[in-house]
Amino acid sequence: MILVMIRTIILFILVVIALRIMGKRQIGKLQPYELVIIIMLAELASLPMADNRFPLVIGVVAIITLAFVEVFISYTALKSQHLREFICGSPSILIENGKILEQELTRLRYNVNDLLEQLRTKNFPDIADVEYAILETSGEISVIPKSQKRPLSPADLHIPTEYEGLPITLVIDGFVFVNNLQKINLSEQWLSSELSKFGIHDLKQVLLATLDTQGNLFYQLKTQKA
Structure with a gap:
């Protein structure tokens, strides 16, 4: 045994x-x-x-x-x-310029029902909204909608936006990521000082703490003390 x-x-x-x-x-x-x-x-x-x-x-x-x-x-x-x-194959175009390529579906043994199902999983229930559909080598389908069916973005409305980036993880379940602090030129002493402003004097009490690119500190305490 x-x-x-x-x-x-x-x-x-x-x-x-x-x-x-x-x-x-x-x-x-x-x-x-x-x-x-x-x-x-x-x-x-x-x-x-x-x-x-x-x-x-x-x-x-x-x-x-x-x-x-x-x-x-x-x-x-x-x-x-x-x-x-x-070894991996190459991507195959199933819909081109809004038209289903029947010969490509036949070659891949991919029926229309499968195609419609995959489009629905990509939030495209109406095939008329699709400009291109590409079957990737992994089996996933990439969908490019028609220009008039794409969601608006700030660039479409000429609205300037500020850089957001990703928040830096500082603490998870009481463990302090010293390397992440060093990357943004901060120290564990600084983190302790900032959290002490909210009445937190033990980092082991912190479930999660992050710092965004705007300098805003987010934290959440554990429901049960370690």
């Missing part, structure tokens, strides 16, 4: 490391070869866990090899357009 637990922990850690090396991707965003590698990783990890007679080293070597293959293919595809098209 102890041996099974140890083998399981080792394989779990190894698979997690392999997936981290492959990068951050949602399951629906995976390229075909990435999905194949993930399926094979899961199978290779399950064999040594299910059967103690299966040598652990074989599973470990196979998982490391697959991770290396994925990294090699990814880096090679960055340099070679032909390899990238062969």
Whole structure:
């Protein structure tokens, strides 16, 4: 029993490391070869866990090899357009200038019902509003609406806007991100001083604290003290 637990922990850690090396991707965003590698990783990890007679080293070597293959293919595809098209495919235009391309749907074995369903998930229930629809290599559909159907933006109304940027996370669950403070030339002492103005004298009480580009400090306390 102890041996099974140890083998399981080792394989779990190894698979997690392999997936981290492959990068951050949602399951629906995976390229075909990435999905194949993930399926094979899961199978290779399950064999040594299910059967103690299966040598652990074989599973470990196979998982490391697959991770290396994925990294090699990814880096090679960055340099070679032909390899990238062969492995990942290329985007396909399904709607062009507001017209459905029937031949492309037939070639991809993609029916009109599937197309309409995907458009609805993109908040385009009326196909007459669509200028272009492109099927990406990940299987997702990118939709470009007709110009008269696009939402207004401040630029359309010639309204000037100020830079917003992203707020900087300073504290999460009592943990202070010192590196983030250093990036904006602030210190933990400054943070403590600012929070003390609101009666907060212990950073461990803070659930979340952020600072936006305008210098506004947002904070929320924990409902239960640590």
